Amino acid sequence: MDFDWMKVPYALLTLFIVFNFGLLQTALIQKIAARVGRRHGIPVWQNYIDLIKNYGQRSSITHGVMFYLGPVFRLSGGVGLLLFVPSLYGSEMFSNFSFAGDLILALYFVFFGTLGMALGAGESGHPHAAIGVSRGLAQVTAAELPFALAVFSVALQYQTLSVTEIVAAQQGGFLNWTVFTNPLAVTAAMLSFLGSMMRPPFDVVLAPQEIPIGPPTEYHSSYLALMQTNRAIFPVAKIVIYMNLFFGGATIWPEFFLKVFCIYLWSAFVGVVFPRFRVEQSIRWFLIWAVPIGVLSILIL
């Protein structure tokens, strides 16, 4: 099999663009949330400064090998997710390493980072980290369920497991998007989306007030900086999948930015309106509201 080496620098370029976009976008969303609380909130470039500072910390201590690997796994989960789905449909430069059947791989990568984090945080030995991780795994698992159902539904609908082909099938007018051709699946997936963005009402995993601050309690300096890098990349990568599967993908960067931002705004919008769920409440919520919709979307097809 011959491999087109030009793909590598192109993929790195995608990564660079997405990284910067992610940093600005998270700050902007935070600013919007602050505005709702009538504050000014952080400056939009604050994330860059935090990142430089954390990489510039002089001391850092480790709790063992897995403690190192936790953030690394997490980052590779985010980067892997991004690199194996096409960011821009029909673009030679920005379709990255996508291949037939990449949908399954993407699903796997969504979960990969969380598992890595669980191992790393477990090794840190802090009780709050252990509580946070067990809450996180329970909640993410419950939230992944409707998403997986939605993905199966979409895969059945288009009879393919390749993200590129699914995007191709949605081209030609927005009425071809999955939102309009398979609204139930998209509803289930968008409900699941709320659960994985770590924003209220599903942010009990981090819960700064009671288990400060959950899994990353012991992480600091460059470990934390790695995780911040991932926090910029991972949401965008995840939203790219949503965009490709349900909202017709994007063909140019401005369209990409706009769609990703709007999808992210959905979780921020819900977040500023609703208070926090406890873990068992959120799991019940996913099982009662989101999963049946997902099942229904498969049955109706």
Next chain:
Amino acid sequence: MKPELMKRMVKGPDGLEFEVEPLRDYYCEAAPTVMPGAYIKIVEDLFNWARSESIWILGFGTGCGAIEMRPLMTPRFDAYRYGVQWRPTPRQANLFIISGYLSVKTLKRAIRSYEQMQSPKYVIGLGSCTINGGMYWDSYNTIKRLDDYLPVDLYIAGCMPRPEALLAGFEDLKKIIRAGKGEGANQYAANFDWYKANQKKVIHDWDMPDYNW
């Protein structure tokens, strides 16, 4: 020393007996070292600028002054505008605000929290109590001069200072950091014995290792 901190044999749930020595098992005992900045000056300047613009405060309130830190998160004062944020864990924090009188019991916790923070780290003494004891100058169980126990970068005087004074204090701290003078962590490491002797003079039930992080 408390009995739960003694070296002892413990029987695990699977019937296995093993030895536990809490002071060694739970803490790292290595003393702090003086850590130089980056070799190239311009890199260190960049880091210092970033440190000054991204101050993460440890959410630990000690005296009455702690009540003055809360309004900073509200719409009225909103310290987030200036790059000041709160972190709930000492590992991620850079700035420790001792917000008022410090009883000996709290001092112990303050020292542990301070030592868990990663260098470079800064300490602000808020209120007159941290400067000379303030209105607790003759109290039997509060410390009088914070600087004897932890390296203080900046004092904010008043009893109690208003949130505006804190904001002004942050701006001054930024100037100190940017000038490369916020080296409290190194000062602590260099004069470690002196600080420890002072701390042990007031803390009588010292049941932790000399350095714990």
